[in-house]
Amino acid sequence: MTEINHDYTKLKSSYLFSTIAGRVKVYEESHPEADIIRLGIGDVTRPLTPTIIKAMHKAVDEMADGATFRGYAPDLGYEFLRNAIAQNDYRDRGMDISDDEIFVSDGAKSDSGNIQEIFGRDNTVAVCDPVYPVYVDTNVMAGRAGEYDDATGCWSNIVYMPCLKENGFVPLLPSGLSSGNAFKAPDIIYLCFPNNPTGAVLDKAKLQKFVDFANAHGSVIIYDAAYEGYIREEGIPHSIYECEGARSCAIELRSFSKNAGFTGVRLGFSVIPKELKREGVSLHSLWARRHGTKYNGAPYIVQRAGEAVYSSEGKKEIKGLIDYYMDNAAYILNGLKKAGYNVSGGVNAPYIWLETPKGLSSWDFFDLLLDKARVVGTPGVGFGPHGEGYLRLTAFGDKKRTEQAVDRIASI
Amino acid sequence: MTEINHDYTKLKSSYLFSTIAGRVKVYEESHPEADIIRLGIGDVTRPLTPTIIKAMHKAVDEMADGATFRGYAPDLGYEFLRNAIAQNDYRDRGMDISDDEIFVSDGAKSDSGNIQEIFGRDNTVAVCDPVYPVYVDTNVMAGRAGEYDDATGCWSNIVYMPCLKENGFVPLLPSGLSSGNAFKAPDIIYLCFPNNPTGAVLDKAKLQKFVDFANAHGSVIIYDAAYEGYIREEGIPHSIYECEGARSCAIELRSFSKNAGFTGVRLGFSVIPKELKREGVSLHSLWARRHGTKYNGAPYIVQRAGEAVYSSEGKKEIKGLIDYYMDNAAYILNGLKKAGYNVSGGVNAPYIWLETPKGLSSWDFFDLLLDKARVVGTPGVGFGPHGEGYLRLTAFGDKKRTEQAVDRIASI
Numbered sequence: 001m002t003e004i005n006h007d008y009t010k011l012k013s014s015y016l017f018s019t020i021a022g023r024v025k026v027y028e029e030s031h032p033e034a035d036i037i038r039l040g041i042g043d044v045t046r047p048l049t050p051t052i053i054k055a056m057h058k059a060v061d062e063m064a065d066g067a068t069f070r071g072y073a074p075d076l077g078y079e080f081l082r083n084a085i086a087q088n089d090y091r092d093r094g095m096d097i098s099d100d101e102i103f104v105s106d107g108a109k110s111d112s113g114n115i116q117e118i119f120g121r122d123n124t125v126a127v128c129d130p131v132y133p134v135y136v137d138t139n140v141m142a143g144r145a146g147e148y149d150d151a152t153g154c155w156s157n158i159v160y161m162p163c164l165k166e167n168g169f170v171p172l173l174p175s176g177l178s179s180g181n182a183f184k185a186p187d188i189i190y191l192c193f194p195n196n197p198t199g200a201v202l203d204k205a206k207l208q209k210f211v212d213f214a215n216a217h218g219s220v221i222i223y224d225a226a227y228e229g230y231i232r233e234e235g236i237p238h239s240i241y242e243c244e245g246a247r248s249c250a251i252e253l254r255s256f257s258k259n260a261g262f263t264g265v266r267l268g269f270s271v272i273p274k275e276l277k278r279e280g281v282s283l284h285s286l287w288a289r290r291h292g293t294k295y296n297g298a299p300y301i302v303q304r305a306g307e308a309v310y311s312s313e314g315k316k317e318i319k320g321l322i323d324y325y326m327d328n329a330a331y332i333l334n335g336l337k338k339a340g341y342n343v344s345g346g347v348n349a350p351y352i353w354l355e356t357p358k359g360l361s362s363w364d365f366f367d368l369l370l371d372k373a374r375v376v377g378t379p380g381v382g383f384g385p386h387g388e389g390y391l392r393l394t395a396f397g398d399k400k401r402t403e404q405a406v407d408r409i410a411s412i
Numbered sequence: 413m414t415e416i417n418h419d420y421t422k423l424k425s426s427y428l429f430s431t432i433a434g435r436v437k438v439y440e441e442s443h444p445e446a447d448i449i450r451l452g453i454g455d456v457t458r459p460l461t462p463t464i465i466k467a468m469h470k471a472v473d474e475m476a477d478g479a480t481f482r483g484y485a486p487d488l489g490y491e492f493l494r495n496a497i498a499q500n501d502y503r504d505r506g507m508d509i510s511d512d513e514i515f516v517s518d519g520a521k522s523d524s525g526n527i528q529e530i531f532g533r534d535n536t537v538a539v540c541d542p543v544y545p546v547y548v549d550t551n552v553m554a555g556r557a558g559e560y561d562d563a564t565g566c567w568s569n570i571v572y573m574p575c576l577k578e579n580g581f582v583p584l585l586p587s588g589l590s591s592g593n594a595f596k597a598p599d600i601i602y603l604c605f606p607n608n609p610t611g612a613v614l615d616k617a618k619l620q621k622f623v624d625f626a627n628a629h630g631s632v633i634i635y636d637a638a639y640e641g642y643i644r645e646e647g648i649p650h651s652i653y654e655c656e657g658a659r660s661c662a663i664e665l666r667s668f669s670k671n672a673g674f675t676g677v678r679l680g681f682s683v684i685p686k687e688l689k690r691e692g693v694s695l696h697s698l699w700a701r702r703h704g705t706k707y708n709g710a711p712y713i714v715q716r717a718g719e720a721v722y723s724s725e726g727k728k729e730i731k732g733l734i735d736y737y738m739d740n741a742a743y744i745l746n747g748l749k750k751a752g753y754n755v756s757g758g759v760n761a762p763y764i765w766l767e768t769p770k771g772l773s774s775w776d777f778f779d780l781l782l783d784k785a786r787v788v789g790t791p792g793v794g795f796g797p798h799g800e801g802y803l804r805l806t807a808f809g810d811k812k813r814t815e816q817a818v819d820r821i822a823s824i
Contacts, residue, residue, distance in 0.1 A: 001630035002599040002690045003532035008698050011705075018704060043483035053476040056713070057469060063676065064465040066810075071455035071675040106518060106708070113706030117553070120415035137705045141529070187414040218413035263483040264475065264712045278414045286420050292430060293423075293549045294525030296518070300676045301468070302711060398478075 007143040016133050016382040017041050023366075024376055037405040039332075039393045040376040042196065042350070044261045046324060048305075049317035052260065055308035059301040073297030076288060077104025077269070081303045084310040085269055089254070095241040097271060101284065103291060104306075106298050107268040108226045108255035112190075113138040114294075115222055115251060115270065118286040119188060126159035126174040126186035130197055130383030130390070132224070135190040153385035159186045162386045169200035169344060169353065173213050185217035191240075192224035194231060197383045197392040198353040199329075199345015201236045207243050214249035220278065221250040226268075229259030229322055231348045247273035251283065258350065258396075260309045260318050267298055267306045325350050328402045329395035335403075339410035350395040353380070365391055373408035419555040428545050428794040429453050432778075439782055449817040451744075451805045452788040454608065454762070456673045458736060460717075461729035464672065467720035471713040485709030488700060489516025489681070493715045496722040497681055501666070507653040509683060513696065515703055516710050516718075519680040520638045520667035524602075525550040526706075527634055527663060527682065530698040531600060538571035538586040538598035542609055542795030542802070544636070547602040565797035571598045574798045581612035581756060581765065585625050597629035603652075604636035606643060609795045609804040610765040611757015613648045619655050626661035632690065633662040638680075641671030641734055643760045659685040663695065670762065670808075672721045672730050679710055679718045737762050740814045741807035747815075751822035762807040765792070777803055785820040 020040055028034060048056075062068035076082070082102040090097035105111050112134050116125075125139050136158065139145050146157030154160060161171035174186050191210060193202045202210075214221045223240040231238055240250045252271040256262035272284040298306075308314045333346040342355035354377070356365035362379035369375045369391070380390030395402070432452055440446060460468075474480035488494070494514040502509035517523050524546050528537075537551050548570065551557050558569030566572060573583035586598050603622060605614045614622075626633045635652040643650055652662045664683040668674035684696040710718075720726045741758040748755045754767035766789070768777035774791035781787045781803070792802030807814070 002632045003535055004690050004693050004695070004698060005530050005532050008530060008701060009693060011701065041484070045478070045481065045483065047478045047481040048475045050476070053472060056472045056475075060465060060468045060472060063460045063468075064462070066457070066459045069457065069459040069676070071457065072453070073676055109708045110706060118417050118420060120417050123415055134705060141702070141705065220414045263708075264481070264485060266708060266711045278416050281416050281421060283416070286416060289420060289423065290553070293546060293553065294522060296521045296675075296678060299678045299711065299714060301713065 005141070007141050010145070010148060011137055011140055016378070019382070020376065020378060024370065027370055034374050036370070036374045036376060037397065037401050037408075038376045039397055039402065039405055040378045042258070042394045042396055043263050044258065044325075044396045045398055046261055046321055048261055048265070049314070049321060051311055051314040051317055052305050052308045055304045056301055059304035063300065070300040073300055073303065075292045075295060075297050076100075077102065077297065078300070078303050081307050084307050088310045090239065090241065090271075093238065093242075095239060096247075097241060097273070101271055101273055103270045103272065103287060104298050104303065105268050105270060105295070106266040107257060108224060108253045109134060111253045111268055111270045112222070112224055114290065115253070115287070116142055116144070116188070117290060118283060119220070123187035124157060124159060124184065126161055126189045127384075128171045128191065128195070129160040129162050129385060130380055130387030131190070132192055132196050133383065135222075153381075160384070160386070163195070163198055163200065164386065165355070169195065169198040170202055170206060173209060185213070185219055187219055189214060189219055189221045190224065191221055192226070194227040194236075194349035195345075195351070196227065197351055197378065197380065197387065199347070199349035199351035200353075201231065201233075201348045203235050204237045204242060207237050207240060211240065211243040211246050211249060215245050218278070219249065220276070220283070222253065223250050224253045226253065226255040227258055227349050228254070229318070230326065230350050232326065233348055236348055241271070241273075247275055249276065251276070256306055256309060259322070261321055262305070265302055265305060267302050324399065325395045328397060328399060331403055332393055332395060332406050335406035335410055346395065352393045352395065354391045354393055356389050356391060359389065362388055362391060368412075369409065372412045373405065375405045375409055417553070419553050422557070422560060423549055423552055428790070431794070432788065432790060436782065436788055446786050448782070448786045448788060449809065449813050449820075450788045451809055451814065451817055452790045454670070454806045454808055456670065456675050456737075456808045457810055458673055458733055460673055460677070461726065461733060463723055463726040463729055464717050464720045467716045468713055471716035475712065482712040485712055485715065487704045487707060487709055488512075489514065489709065490712070490715050493719050496719050500722045502651065502653065502683075505650065505654075507651060508659075509653060509685070513683055513685055515682045515684065515699060516715060517680050517682060517707070518678040518710050519669060520636060520665045521546060523665045523680055523682045524634070524636055526702065527665070527699070528554055528556070528600070529702060530695060531632075535599035536569060536571060536596065538573055538601045539796075540583045540603065540607070541572040541574050541797060542792055542799030543602070544604055544608050545795065547634075565793075572796070572798070575607070575610055575612065576798065577767070581607065581610040582614055582618060585621060597625070597631055599631055601626060601631055601633045602636065603633055604638070606639040606648075606761035607757070607763070608639065609763055609790065609792065609799065611759070611761035611763035612765070613643065613645075613760045615647050616649045616654060619649050619652060623652065623655040623658050623661060627657050630690070631661065632688070632695070633658075634665065635662050636665045638665065638667040639670055639761050640666070641730070642738065642762050644738065645760055648760055653683070653685075659687055661688065663688070668718055668721060671734070673733055674717070677714055677717060679714050736811065737807045740809060740811060743815055744805055744807060744818050747818035747822055758807065764805045764807070766803045766805055768801050768803060771801065774800055774803060780824075781821065784824045785817065787817045787821060
């Protein structure tokens, strides 16, 4: 008799954003007239830019002609794209990353979910709290998280790094297990900066401390830099490889979803330096084996779209796209500040982290906002216990609608 | 200190097709003048058909306009595609499959690699021998395969179902473990028909026996029907759901890669009937959770291309595409028969299974063909120990080149 993966059943029945969608649907059914503005899920709304569209049409035409048709892509990505990425995102910025250290994929969600597979089940995982749920859930599914404690909202074998208001929502170096065990450094440390959900950033000195910690303890950092394109200020690292020693301890994940508006196009990549080894084995070779065995490459058309992002026209257009969203972020941040809310993020990130007023719980404030302002946010507690009392708003909406949402919230 | 996944290191260092590519590269370097014809990897060569190209251009244009732009797709696929699939591939053929039993993905390789995740690690897996390597390798990576025995080419905890010449390369029902344990039915049975690599098919009565076996023992069948579009003869099931009782024991995997020439476009789907449960848990819900957590849907443009496959024009064009390849298959089959080779497959499948002459090993014959005919095949032993003494040729090449390859082999 076939046995199921019992670790799957430890998860709550549905992914956070499905739960929100369900709740909004119920509200809509009872309030069919409601004009709801969605600033919850981090999904872009602006169309793809002309240079990208042109590249995609061209690639489609190539697929129509036997002379230029492309079948299976190389598992790890086409050379033209791996080269454009390594050159523009790394070497032009003074980082020593070679083309064949780039692994092209269908997005950072897949990569951040799949990367844990190359590690053993007995590793201890550390995450920020609050955190993008995929890091935790995929480790639960792999049997690495231990047991869930309803009272604390924590998993017994996961190390939480609280991101608190008093530290500017920046995590401290990980401590031991939450069960109070003696200190043992976590083996795998997930970091996402600019941060989802808080919008906080780590400056280079602080990130360097994590790199030093990982090298000292033999930990591996999985650095999710999906939002690096939104960094506006100097001194904020765009990549973990700006830090000394990162090549021997860090894997980086990147996405075209937010930087170039590709959420519906699906393209991302990961970077594993070749000298990154554990137990004498190259993590690059393990990850290459996973790609080769379970994945067949991103579509040719999509990889050409990715290449266009790095053209000079593409770069200009992408800057315009990001400016658009960051204008939204500024409007939300300033508008809500003026209305008396405690808000942070939104300066180097497309997310605004809003403290609920009067000590309301995240979900109570979610319901209040939905009912009184008809605005959908994401309850902070959905990202972890230390997200309780917060709500995440995104800057990815339409400009007018976003302004309208802020005005509505301000006038509750 | 981070530990790696030691199960990964049990695998041979490289995927079969990477090994072949490496070997051909070495040959090319020492024979730069050689005009090599590749009938090895099962990659299509014909361009996408006009209706599909048109649908993709239209979808690209929609992505260029804020009013029609699409961000994140639904995790399990757009309704328009799930409906087209369920209606055309199942309900129109008398099978009771609902739209929401369809899971759209980026291809059958990903699905066949990922599906094992929803099952526990202690299940015993049965595979045909020879077999598509992904089924075995992904179970090795998950720690389900036991230890590899170099002498037999077998994994200690995998049940092999030999596909022998005397049975027309059709497997018998699985026996116990190869180590000689008392009979215990395998928990997960992978079947791929029309078969890769042998090109053999299972008629409905034989497939029904597997379904009955699975229902009797509580096993789950993972039925890979990636090549169903190539079936020409009556009485050969296109889907396992043509068999009685399959809804309570079978998962089906499908692909647009071979049927519609999408190897570089990336689209496939899986089917899990809602009543398929094990230990009281719906496998549909487990698989949905995996999709929701580790995947972000296939690109909108690609899903529109998939929808176009089911239009009346699309169907006609696809038939022409398959006819082209099956003409190649017939040429290979007849040409090699005439030349005195023992060949099979190629009637309801794009693969021809060639017995090596004079008892040569698969790799020796591979080298001989490369050197004397400058034709690349796939060594049968790469698909499992019972593939030794065989070579797989594919019908996916250019017509002229395929004919040339056959003529060259015939005149060795």
